[in-house]
Amino acid sequence: MMGKERRSALLMLALAAAVCLWASRDFLAMRERDRVFPAPGFRVEMLSSYLPDLKGTGMDTEVYVQEGPEKGGTVFVLGGTHPNEPAGYLAAVLLVENAKVRRGRLMVVPFGNASGFTHNQPQEASPNRLTFQLDDGSMRTFRYGSRDVSPLVMWPVPDVYVHKPSGQSLSGNESRNLNRSYPGDPDGSPAERLGFAIMELLRREEVSVAFDLHEASPEYPVVDAIVAHEKGMEVAAAAAMDLKLEGIEMRLEPSPKNLRGLSHREWGDGTGAVPFLIETANPSQGRLRGRTDERLVKTGLDKAYLKxxxxxxxxxxxxxxxxxxxxxxxxxxxxxxxxxxxxxMFDQDRGVEIRGIPSYQDVMSRGIGHFLRSGR
Known part of the structure; x- marks a missing residue:
């Protein structure tokens, strides 16, 4: 009888070891950074140039820079603030792999919250990666991460997060949210240091117009929307009308003055940049969704949302x-x-011209994979 029990125990230990090995393989794979293949003319810098304390940490991330032959302003694009919002960081990647700047300068950070790409959001059962087939038959994969800075980087979290310098109180878990960390603190938490580095980039590089690319669930009121600081409302209204003429509906939302820590508020208040947050509808983030797999992320089709x-x-x-x-x-x-x-058009001295950006219709008809560069 003892021999049978021992064999059962050994079998259970072997099964547990196999599960741990499988889980550790996926865990380590999530730590491997996604590759980007920049279009000609880009150079690569690191965000730690603006806060050296980030160097060598999981918070540092690449900044892709391209300057055009004609002088103009500077456009800054931030993707991956929330790594479970893939349209934002994939749009930033497509910019880096396709853009040709004719006037001014383009600076792109595709994976802003780099540590958030190393893990999934707890209890969400999200896929680890998204896979795209390129025109030459090769495949590219990108991680589907978490909204928050990794707990391996930032733990424990406080019961209450007090935003600096406003004193606004939020849930403690918001301390790990990059988009509640601005204007940041060079001596603060990892999220606050990251927010400070991005603010420093905007200030030092005298960025003219800045974008933070996001997604939200279809039941969220501010979705398929442009959130604009008051100094960019006229620009946003003109853009929304142009988009409507193309058949693309984007509602216009003003940045709330009393909701602090967000990019569209703090970038506008604390730098010379005119900031915008772009929000698209992602059913794989919603509370009504069914199975959260790669199919749902890619198709956005769910029977509960149809209902x-x-x-x-x-x-x-x-x-x-x-x-x-x-x-x-x-x-x-x-x-x-x-x-x-x-x-x-409104600020001709700081105007920027960027060619090669895939159009809405082209991405819809050809797919994301058509515009990704092969690493072969």
Whole structure:
């Protein structure tokens, strides 16, 4: 009898070891950074240039810079503030791999919250990676991460997070949210140091217009929207009208003055940049969704959202076409392009001209993979 029990115990130990090995393989794979293949003309710098304490840490991240032959302003694009919002960071990657600057300068940080790409959001059962087939048959993968700075970098969290310098009190877990950390603190938490480094980039480089690329659930009121600081409302209104003429609906939302720590508020108050946050509708983030797999992230089609749409509970149109990732990335790029054009019209001295940005219709018809560069 003892021999049988021993064999059962050994079998259970072997199964536990196998599960641990499988889990550790996925855990280590999430720590491998996604590769980007910049278009000609880009150089690569590191965000730690603006705060040396980030160097060698999991918070440091790449800054891709391209300057055009004609003088103008500077456009800054931040993707990956929340690594479970893939349209934002994929739009930033497509910029780096396709853009050709004719006037001014373009600075892109595709993976802003680098540590957030090393893990998934707890209890969300999200996929680890998204895979895209390129025109030459090769494959590219990108991680699907977490909204927050990694707990391996920032733990424990306080019961209450007090935003600096406003004194605004938030849930303690918001201390790990990059988009509640601005204007940051060079001696603060990892999230606050990251926020400070981004603010330093905006200040030192005299950025003219800045973008923070996001996604939100279809039941969230501020979705398929441009959130604009008051000094950019005229630009945003002009861009929204241009987009409407193209058949792309983007609602315009003012940045709340009393909600602190967010990019569209603190960038505008604390730097010379005119900031915008772009928000597209991502059903894989929503509370109504079913199985959260790669199919849902890519197609955005879920029967619970179809039902919610029929009941009038969503803030965006939703039908059997879902909310595909191709559409969301195309919407991000089209909105960014329209805002840059409108800004350049209003402020001609700091205008920027960027060619090669994939159009909304092209991304919709050809897919994201068509515009990704092969590493071969």
């Amino acid at each position: 919610a749409s029929s009941l009038g509970r969503l803030f965006v149109p939703y039908d059997q076409g879902g909310k595909p990732l191709d559409e969301r990335v195309g919407r991000q790029l089209a909105t960014l392009s329209a805002l840059v054009s409108a800004f350049s």
